[in-house]
Amino acid sequence: MIRVLIVDDQHLARAGLRMLCGTAEDIEVVGEADNGQSAQHLVDQTRPDVVLMDLRMPGVDGITATSRILAARPATRILVLTTFDDDDHLYPALAAGAHGFLAKDAAPEDVLAAIRRVAAGDSPFSPDVLRRLVQTAVTARTAAPPAVLPRLTPREREVLALVGDGLSNPEIGQRLHLGVTTVKTHIASLMTKTGVANRVGLALLAARSLNS
Numbered sequence: 001m002i003r004v005l006i007v008d009d010q011h012l013a014r015a016g017l018r019m020l021c022g023t024a025e026d027i028e029v030v031g032e033a034d035n036g037q038s039a040q041h042l043v044d045q046t047r048p049d050v051v052l053m054d055l056r057m058p059g060v061d062g063i064t065a066t067s068r069i070l071a072a073r074p075a076t077r078i079l080v081l082t083t084f085d086d087d088d089h090l091y092p093a094l095a096a097g098a099h100g101f102l103a104k105d106a107a108p109e110d111v112l113a114a115i116r117r118v119a120a121g122d123s124p125f126s127p128d129v130l131r132r133l134v135q136t137a138v139t140a141r142t143a144a145p146p147a148v149l150p151r152l153t154p155r156e157r158e159v160l161a162l163v164g165d166g167l168s169n170p171e172i173g174q175r176l177h178l179g180v181t182t183v184k185t186h187i188a189s190l191m192t193k194t195g196v197a198n199r200v201g202l203a204l205l206a207a208r209s210l211n212s
Contacts, residue, residue: 002119004030004051004052005033005048005052007065008057020111021115026116027112030048035057035059035060036057036060036065037059039065040068050076050079050115051069052079053065053066053082053098063092063093066080066096070096077100082103100114100124151193152190155176156193160190161210164203164205169183190202
């Protein structure tokens with residue numbers, strides 16, 4: 001069972017997310033908060049696996065709350081779900097440690113899939129957000145040399161390229177005819193070899209080093 005904490009200052013948004021999560025047998029809502037400070041306290045009390053985090057809230061905002069929650073409980077997974085998917089919100093949220101980033105107009109099934117993915121260690125992003133991230137990395141190549149990769153196996157390079165395309169672990173496994181556990185092993189190896197801390201960093205690294 002995936003334990004979820006919903007953080008949003010709008011009651012209707014929280015109610016909608018609670019109803020949506022209630023349709024999934026493997027997801028349980030363990031609490032709701034209407035601001036970042038309350039979210040910090042509830043994380044300590046309920047110990048959720050995933051926090052659905054809004055960004056713009058009164059008092060302590062979602063970016064500050066994300067940073068504080070992860071500093072205190074680094075195993076917590078933060079999935080940003082916000083109306084504001086512009087770069088002014090995206091990059092600070094990533095810098096704070098958010099593990100995924102979805103716009104609130106995402107389809108209900110995509111939100112549920114993202115909760116499951118982030119709980120499993122993936123980093124789900126809205127397609128347009130991921131495209132912007134990758135395009136930013138590709139554009140940066142004109143101003144800086146491409147990233148130099150360490151020695152990778154052919155299979156690791158294939159996995160890295162597919163992470164850069166935004167595929168989830170099951171999708172990568174299907175594409176390469178590998179089990180999900182094997183895909184996770186390759187991704188862990190990639191993080192160790194490259195020194196990249198998360199899946200988003202691997203996607204950006206793929207864009208800078210593999211795309212030409």
